[in-house]
């Protein structure tokens with residue numbers, strides 16, 4: 001692998017971001033909306049192998065003491081090779097002064113547990129489409 005880590009949004013093809021989110025079964029939107037989300041994020045990480053985008057992630061934060069991680073993706077053929085850890089650890093470096101929340105896709109809890117995350121007992125969420133999130137098993 002010839003990995004390159006990019007921590008800004010320069011020259012990102014937002015259609016690919018949408019396609020990868022869709023590919024791995026995560027929530028996806030119009031490319032312009034992903035562009036807005038990443039541009040407005042506190043920390044962004046994109047990983048390339050030989051200049052092909054293979055994974056990404058981002059965090060929002062107040063820059064002081066609270067942060068949340070979203071949209072962590074490694075494309076299937078590159079999974080289980082340490083790329084997800086690399087992305088998340090790089091994001092964590094920029095928010096090391098913060099309490100950090102995220103909601104894990106079902107089945108990914110162990111991945112985040114290995115990075116030091118613990119299950120929350122009182123997390124509450126107000127989703128735009130609660131019936132779908134209930135169906136997916138995110139809320140009661």
Ligand SMILES: CC(C)(COP(=O)(O)OP(=O)(O)OC[C@H]1O[C@@H](n2cnc3c(N)ncnc32)[C@H](O)[C@@H]1OP(=O)(O)O)[C@@H](O)C(=O)NCCC(=O)NCCS
Nearest residue numbers: 024072073074079080081082083084085104105107110111
């Ligand atoms: C979850 C995801 C980002 C993990 O990326 P990855 O590159 O495969 O993970 P890594 O190879 O860096 O794994 C780091 C550690 O977590 C473990 N791990 C990774 N995925 C796991 C899973 N689904 N279940 C349990 N453990 C997992 C690895 O075995 C590894 O353990 P080790 O350090 O003891 O060897 C990737 O599988 C993915 O993009 N999945 C689809 C999208 C998704 O669910 N994203 C998370 C949204 S919450």
